[in-house]
Amino acid sequence: MTYHAFLIAGFSLLLGLAAGVVMHRADFCIAGMFRDLFLTGVDGMQRSLLLMIAASMVLLEAGRLAGLFPAMQVLYKTPALTNLLGGILFGIGMVLAGGCVVGTLYKMGAGRFPSLLAFFGLLAGSVLYAEIHPVWMAWTDYLKLPVIGKTLPVHLGLATTPMIFGLAVILAVPLWRWLRTGAMVRPSVVSGYLQPWKAALLLALIGVAACGLLGSPMGITTSYAKMGSWIEQLFFPEHVAGLAYFQNETMMAVERFGGGPLSGGGGPRLDGVVVLQFPLIAGIVLGAAASAILLGEFRLSFRLPWRQALSAVLGGVAMGLASRLAPGCNVWHLLGGGPLLVTQSLLFILGLFPGAWLGARLFVNVVLR
Amino acid sequence: METLKLDVRNQICPSTLLVALKEINIHQAALRHGTLALVVLSDNRDSTTRIAEAAENMGYAVTVDKEGAHYRLTIAGRSE
Numbered sequence: 059m060t061y062h063a064f065l066i067a068g069f070s071l072l073l074g075l076a077a078g079v080v081m082h083r084a085d086f087c088i089a090g091m092f093r094d095l096f097l098t099g100v101d102g103m104q105r106s107l108l109l110m111i112a113a114s115m116v117l118l119e120a121g122r123l124a125g126l127f128p129a130m131q132v133l134y135k136t137p138a139l140t141n142l143l144g145g146i147l148f149g150i151g152m153v154l155a156g157g158c159v160v161g162t163l164y165k166m167g168a169g170r171f172p173s174l175l176a177f178f179g180l181l182a183g184s185v186l187y188a189e190i191h192p193v194w195m196a197w198t199d200y201l202k203l204p205v206i207g208k209t210l211p212v213h214l215g216l217a218t219t220p221m222i223f224g225l226a227v228i229l230a231v232p233l234w235r236w237l238r239t240g241a242m243v244r245p246s247v248v249s250g251y252l253q254p255w256k257a258a259l260l261l262a263l264i265g266v267a268a269c270g271l272l273g274s275p276m277g278i279t280t281s282y283a284k285m286g287s288w289i290e291q292l293f294f295p296e297h298v299a300g301l302a303y304f305q306n307e308t309m310m311a312v313e314r315f316g317g318g319p320l321s322g323g324g325g326p327r328l329d330g331v332v333v334l335q336f337p338l339i340a341g342i343v344l345g346a347a348a349s350a351i352l353l354g355e356f357r358l359s360f361r362l363p364w365r366q367a368l369s370a371v372l373g374g375v376a377m378g379l380a381s382r383l384a385p386g387c388n389v390w391h392l393l394g395g396g397p398l399l400v401t402q403s404l405l406f407i408l409g410l411f412p413g414a415w416l417g418a419r420l421f422v423n424v425v426l427r
Numbered sequence: 428m429e430t431l432k433l434d435v436r437n438q439i440c441p442s443t444l445l446v447a448l449k450e451i452n453i454h455q456a457a458l459r460h461g462t463l464a465l466v467v468l469s470d471n472r473d474s475t476t477r478i479a480e481a482a483e484n485m486g487y488a489v490t491v492d493k494e495g496a497h498y499r500l501t502i503a504g505r506s507e
Binding site for chain 1: 438439440441444445472477480481495498
């Protein structure tokens with residue numbers, strides 16, 4: 059392992075640990091925030107999510123202007139309607155699984171059995187994608203938007219910085235009112251509770267630190283494909299070797315610490331994905347586990363109604379598949395692409411709303427029937 | 428007073444909340460007359476708030492206690 063890769067892996071682990079603790083303490087469940095829009099309405103959780111996006115927007119642009127990291131838009135692809143379809147399927151999956159891809163990790167770390175099932179579903183869904191990759195790429199080419207560039211300001215012919223700070227000022231008005239009136243405070247009596255609005259600010263800081271230290275916004279889903287391909291390779295090595303998706307290499311991160319840009323893919327080999335994403339995943343799980351153990355709340359139990367067990371697995375499969383279709387997960391788009399005004403991320407986020415609505419309907423009417 | 432225990436530990440959110448609300452509705456007469464208390468065991472940190480908020484909005488008194496690795500919510504009719 060080179061010096062620069064060692065540094066990146068170390069920072070990735072530390073950022074993951076911090077994110078795991080923060081998300082567990084605040085129970086910062088992004089899947090729940092979207093789902094509850096349709097089940098229980100708007101409360102402090104959704105307002106905190108908006109705060110996280112607004113703070114990320116300002117911090118990412120300020121970090122770029124300060125020269126802490128180059129523009130991250132380069133890591134995102136050109137927009138296509140398939141981003142929207144990926145968002146819809148991801149929204150369904152995250153509700154059925156009871157957590158998004160990072161929600162699954164922090165809940166699994168805290169000892170939640172449904173999240174362990176969702177984790178295995180994520181691996182299966184990611185591997186499933188490799189079977190349809192060529193067809194999906196053809197559709198993505200066909201459904202590409204007839205626009206130049208990757209971001210909304212470029213499409214609109216506007217300067218990026220004024221547009222980002224203009225949007226931030228518009229969002230600051232309701233956010234300031236909610237903070238002042240206490241509408242973002244969640245009444246809670248659980249041990250070691252971290253208010254979601256504080257968690258939102260901390261996660262925005264962690265997200266911008268990831269850009270500075272790792273050369274990429276937080277993302278973890280290529281790792282699921284890689285883990286899945288390793289398992290599949292044990293049983294069907296020739297099949298795995300023949301799948302185009304597993305041979306692909308995509309840029310993972312811009313250059314950091316003089317080691318060149320990290321690259322890698324979902325195939326079963328040691329590459330930049332292992333350096334960049336595996337420590338982040340381990341960190342989130344371990345951070346949440348440490349938080350739960352310190353609070354005396356870590357408890358393993360395998361008791362679960364069978365409908366919910368099936369829901370967790372299928373939700374995981376849907377999320378794993380969707381995160382490759384999109385491509386990327388909600389954190390990649392909500393903490394990175396959305397605040398950067400990347401069009402494919404905005405399409406993905408738009409898709410999360412109908413997806414979460416459908417997921418909530420399915421959960422209430424089928425899973426809890 | 429009779430006690431009805433509902434163990435929703437380890438379940439996927441929002442079933443924790445929805446199952447609790449369903450039981451409150453089924454037993455609302457006994458809960459309001461003070462002849463029954465519903466005890467919900469939950470290990471979902473956020474659902475302790477959600478269940479308590481929903482039950483209090485419906486006019487019940489709710490107490491939340493930590494009990495080992497989980498939380499114990501006691502839902503009963505208000506005395507006033």
